[in-house]
């Protein structure tokens with residue numbers, strides 16, 4: 100976990116570099132749209148271990164609220180034939196289609212528009228909103244850096260994700276878990 104904390108520090112430095120170059124936070128105030136369709140996003144084990152710390156620090160009432168959200172999402176996904184295993188191959192992209200735009204599509208940890216585990220959120224949540232290098236592609240939220248994406252050196256998301264995979268493998272768990280299933284697991288451990 101020490102190596103993961105170093106990775107998070109590196110990401111924070113890289114994000115700060117872009118923030119300074121851009122002249123501030125690129126997201127509109129009070130926007131949390133990117134948390135609204137993330138119930139099936141794939142999370143690696145090393146990120147899960149950090150999330151667990153964040154969840155354990157929450158009051159019991161919030162943990163219960165998060166657990167119920169995750170359970171409602173899983174119930175809806177399973178009614179459409181999904182499971183923790185068959186969601187992962189495309190990183191949850193197809194499965195989110197059946198709950199997109201509904202309360203069940205939301206990240207279980209989003210409460211009243213605020214991330215309940217902000218200091219412990221997964222890597223993608225730390226970088227989304229900034230231009231990221233993802234494989235051979237440049238990706239960015241459609242609401243930020245409009246018309247300016249190529250003017251900045253993007254965040255090296257490929258490296259961050261590869262490091263997550265490497266550290267997860269050191270923990271003995273290579274498989275990723277869809278967000279809602281992971282949250283339920285972490286709150287049950």
Ligand code: SF4
Nearest residue numbers: 134206208209214224
């Ligand atoms: S973990 Fe937090 S930042 Fe990430 S999708 Fe969930 S609510 Fe949003």
Ligand code: SF4
Nearest residue numbers: 126130132133228240
């Ligand atoms: S990354 Fe995009 S959707 Fe998410 S808070 Fe920023 S502007 Fe909103």
